[in-house]
Amino acid sequence: MMPERRQKSLLLILAREFAANMAMPVYIADANGRLVYFNEAAEEIAGGSFAETGEIPIDEWAYRLQPESLEGTALAREEMPGGIAFSERRSAHGRMRITGLDGRRRIIEATVFPLFGVSEDFSGIMGIFWEPH
Numbered sequence: 001m002m003p004e005r006r007q008k009s010l011l012l013i014l015a016r017e018f019a020a021n022m023a024m025p026v027y028i029a030d031a032n033g034r035l036v037y038f039n040e041a042a043e044e045i046a047g048g049s050f051a052e053t054g055e056i057p058i059d060e061w062a063y064r065l066q067p068e069s070l071e072g073t074a075l076a077r078e079e080m081p082g083g084i085a086f087s088e089r090r091s092a093h094g095r096m097r098i099t100g101l102d103g104r105r106r107i108i109e110a111t112v113f114p115l116f117g118v119s120e121d122f123s124g125i126m127g128i129f130w131e132p133h
Helices: 008-020 038-046 059-066 081-088
Strands: 024-032 034-038 092-099 103-116 120-130
Touching: 008 024, 008 034, 008 059, 008 120, 024 038, 034 038, 034 059, 038 059, 038 120, 059 081, 081 103, 081 120
Parallel strands: none
Antiparallel strands: 024 034, 024 120, 092 103, 103 120
16 A cells, blocks of 8 residues: 655745755654754764654654753753644744764754645644754
8 A cells, every 4th residue: 555645835835946955954743753864964964864754743753853952851842842833833942962873862953833825724833953053
């Protein structure tokens, strides 16, 4: 049996095209809480490629990256910018430590915002992140 293919919203398709052409690391999750894309620039920080991970639940993605505060305390989803943007439907920014898929620990800053279509339907979130210097 073939896996079910979900129809992507036009906004997510456009967001992915936008992200694919950006030099900044970007990830996108849909309104169902699935990581649906991260760009080539994000691969270095993530420690792996989107082609390797594919679409996965954002909770699984967060689990793989082991997000924690700068003090070393594990972060719950609602404490991270992505979790705030997703559940509260508002932009959020934060600094945290992650462990990339390559096992390397990194401090990152992230700004994540909700994506709303012209009909104001929630389509998901887009996050831009980077390693501060």
